[in-house]
Amino acid sequence: MRLSFKFYLASIVIGIIGGAICVAFRYLILLLHDIRLGLFKLGNHSDFQRISNAITTDSPFYLLLKYLILFVFIVIFLNIVNFIVKEYPTTTGSGLPQTKALLEGKITYKSPFKNIIAKFIGGILSIASGLSFGREGSSVQMGSLIGYIFGRCFKVKNDDNNYLIAAGAGAGVAAAFTAPLASSILILESLRNTNTSDVKKLTTATLLSGLCAGIIASVFFPKNIYSSISIIKPDLKELQSLIIFMIMALTFSILGKIFSKLFIYIKTNYEQFQTRHDKYYLMLALLICAVTFFYPSLIGGNQVFIIEIINNDGFGFFNNMIIIIILSTLSIISNATGFPGGLFIPLLSLGALLGKIFCITLAEFDIVNLSNTGYFVLIGMSVFLISVVRTPLTGFILISEMTGNYELLFPTLVVGILTYIFTEIMRVKGLDDILYDMMFSKNQ
Numbered sequence: 001m002r003l004s005f006k007f008y009l010a011s012i013v014i015g016i017i018g019g020a021i022c023v024a025f026r027y028l029i030l031l032l033h034d035i036r037l038g039l040f041k042l043g044n045h046s047d048f049q050r051i052s053n054a055i056t057t058d059s060p061f062y063l064l065l066k067y068l069i070l071f072v073f074i075v076i077f078l079n080i081v082n083f084i085v086k087e088y089p090t091t092t093g094s095g096l097p098q099t100k101a102l103l104e105g106k107i108t109y110k111s112p113f114k115n116i117i118a119k120f121i122g123g124i125l126s127i128a129s130g131l132s133f134g135r136e137g138s139s140v141q142m143g144s145l146i147g148y149i150f151g152r153c154f155k156v157k158n159d160d161n162n163y164l165i166a167a168g169a170g171a172g173v174a175a176a177f178t179a180p181l182a183s184s185i186l187i188l189e190s191l192r193n194t195n196t197s198d199v200k201k202l203t204t205a206t207l208l209s210g211l212c213a214g215i216i217a218s219v220f221f222p223k224n225i226y227s228s229i230s231i232i233k234p235d236l237k238e239l240q241s242l243i244i245f246m247i248m249a250l251t252f253s254i255l256g257k258i259f260s261k262l263f264i265y266i267k268t269n270y271e272q273f274q275t276r277h278d279k280y281y282l283m284l285a286l287l288i289c290a291v292t293f294f295y296p297s298l299i300g301g302n303q304v305f306i307i308e309i310i311n312n313d314g315f316g317f318f319n320n321m322i323i324i325i326i327l328s329t330l331s332i333i334s335n336a337t338g339f340p341g342g343l344f345i346p347l348l349s350l351g352a353l354l355g356k357i358f359c360i361t362l363a364e365f366d367i368v369n370l371s372n373t374g375y376f377v378l379i380g381m382s383v384f385l386i387s388v389v390r391t392p393l394t395g396f397i398l399i400s401e402m403t404g405n406y407e408l409l410f411p412t413l414v415v416g417i418l419t420y421i422f423t424e425i426m427r428v429k430g431l432d433d434i435l436y437d438m439m440f441s442k443n444q
Helices: 005-040 047-052 060-087 095-103 112-128 135-153 158-177 180-190 199-220 238-276 280-294 304-311 317-336 344-364 370-389 392-403 409-425 431-441
Strands: none
Touching (some): 005 112, 005 199, 060 112, 135 158, 135 199, 135 344, 158 180, 180 392, 238 317, 238 431, 304 370, 317 344, 344 370
């Protein structure tokens, strides 16, 4: 089918406008994150570490006042987000299920522009409050709404409008991760349906918009934070590598299924918890303050934490396990609230932690060296994402584009395919698909 010039132009404009908005969203999140770290982390030390190591001169009154102010701001932010979600219910949660529902005609927007503003403000305040969200969730939905609006402005055919919605979603992902190719693949894996069945149109629209958004993101975020990671391949024979890859795939598949089960269980029961405890905001704010005191880098959604995971040699197996428990708990509770935010960055962080623990375990048996940590961390990021979201192609490409390192493409491909097969045998359903089904289950 011949694609019109208007369709190409619309895809490019959506990529530029969507990329600009989502890059601004990403910039503000990182700015607020830097401010928070500046207040609650001096050098490489949290307030807890400074107190326990007797390297602080802050008075107890100052520390108490600081965390009291933080507590107040968190409660205010959470209440504002709660108000936004109640006023605009379609802005709740991750962006992919809502975009999928829009493409299938199951939800409509009377005021798409107001929903973009609501998602923008709600997403920033959710992450700024300290909830463990990824910026890509809000970016996907904002981008899809921009595609929805400009599809009308360009007066494209009704069928083509769905492809422009998908193009906007792709622009959101590209802006969030500076990964235009992965954004197109994610849309192909997650949002292709009977209304977007033309692969040529879908690929063209998402690549054009994703490329434009990716260029804007690279201008504002030229530094690759992963360039400092040392990727040292383990000195293993081919058969040894294959056995380790199989063990890693099986381990991550089991952990992915456990995480998904726990995620859904808590999310389905969280609403009842809210009705029984009218002061649950205060409890949530206290949890965030406590995590900030011990490990401020865990708060909010930021990829810089992954670099800290790799570079912190002082954290052994036990300490990393504690961080995994804290991060998993905070990520699951954050998503259970229904506030705007994505899943990818928390999953990538958890995958990085699990990859480091996997390497530490192998090093204990003298199979690999601790110098190979970066190798297993990056594979772990990709594989855990695949085990939970079940988008293998996205998992392969996203990490390569984010890190700029394509040397790990082959091992990631092997472990990722094995993980996908194992999760298929275990009947693990993609978490975004489960959340999509949950959106409409209450109304049936």
